[in-house]
Every structure is written in C-alpha cells, then in structure tokens.
Amino acid sequence: MVNNFQIFLKLAMLFEKHGFSLYLVGGASREFLLGEQISEFDCATDATADEMESFLIDANFVFRKYGTVTHKVDGHRFEITTLRKEAGYINYRYPDKITFVKTIGEDYVRRDFTINAIYIDARQNIYDFAGGQKDLKQKVLRMIGDPYVRLKEDPLRIIRGLRFVAKLKLTIDEDLSKAIFNTKDLLGKLNKEKILFEYKKVNKSDQSIFLALLKQYEIEILN
Helix, strand or coil: CCCCHHHHHHHHHHHHHCCCCEEECCHHHHHHHCCCCCCCEEEEECCCHHHHHCCCCCCECCCHHHCEEEEEECCEEEEEEECEEEEEEECCCEEEEEEECCCHHHHHHHCCEHHHCEEECCCCCEEECCCHHHHHHHCEECECCCHHHHHHHCCHHHHHHHHHHHHHCCEECHHHHHHHHHHHHHHHHCCHHHHHHHHCCCCHHHHHHHHHHHHHCCCCCCC
16 A cells, blocks of 8 residues: 555545545556555545535635635645536637536546546445556556547647656557647647646656657647
8 A cells, every 4th residue: 555545534534424435536546556655645525615614624715716626634645526527618728618516427528538537436446437547557658538529629638648658657658649740839828837737747868769759749838
C-alpha cells in the first residue's frame, strides 16, 4: 500500500459516515497504481457541494456551482468534484451544461484520457470503464470517445496530453495522434495564459521530451 493512501482513507471514511462515496481519480489513482506517493489528491464523490458543506469543516466552496470543493487533510490539499455529466462546450474550454449524477459510470465519459478515468475507493476496489489500466500498463495515451470531438471541445487537452506523454513516457494512440495534427490550430483560440499555465506543469526533467513532441506536431506555444 502506498503510505499516504491512509490520508485519503481518513477522508473517505468521513464521507462514508455521512452516507457518501469518495474515489481517487485522475493523477491520484495513477500514482497509486504505479506504487508512487500520491502527490495530488484528485477525488470524485456522489455528494453535492451543499451536502459536503454539512460535514467538511473549513473547506473552500468557491467553485460549488461546478461541484468542486477543496479541503485539507493533514496538510494535504484535496480537490473533490461531484460526479457529473457535461454538454455543449463553449469558448473551446468550458461545458455549457453540467448535470450532477450519482454513478461513476456516468461520470467517466466526460474525462479526457483513459488513464485519467480510473476510480479507486477506500477499499482499493478499482473501477475502470475505459480500459485505463491496460493503457497505463502498455504505456499508451488514448482518448475517451472520438478524439476529434474531444479535442475540439477543449483544445488544451492537446497540451495536457503531451505533458502526460512526456511525464509517463507514453506512446500516443494512432487515432489521437492524427486528431492532434488536425485540431492543433484550435490552440490559437485559447487564452495564451491557459496554455502557458499548462506548460509550467511540465517537470524540468521532462521538458526535452515535451519540447520534442511540440516540434513533432508542429505546435508553437512559446512565441
């Protein structure tokens, strides 16, 4: 067991006490499966922000309308988001409609890559609707759904995806690779600060790989 999984377990037990479920997801579940310390506690829950407010003391509810709550446990920051469905992306970035749901089977389809849609509960049960574990094992980056549609919804997923490739030393699924080439111009529609913010998340040790990927796909973000 990863040592700091116990921190997640502590919070998950609090959710269960109040009748709700809490899951590791995204980078948190990836790190757990890779046997690493969890650096960012990304979580999903069937509780709404209003419901969480009744038992999460001193949590931050600024983004409650999106179902996102931030909370600290033993000095570790948790980002907890209510399970949801999304539709009608606007400005190539944000969903126009959010509907809160109760099952991870409904939530996972809104997520970008298969390796980001693995859910782990307090008992270490793994829920993987998109084949993320297989892709993680085979070191493949694959989009959930049609990659052309998903990248047009939010072109920043291109930079985010290349960051994952550089960090985890992945290969890019052929369909996704073609979609990146054919949608990369949409990055010009985005606020450049958003792109640079994503770029700043690239570890120094991964920058040479990341920059080589930008060159491969003929993407310019640093000019």
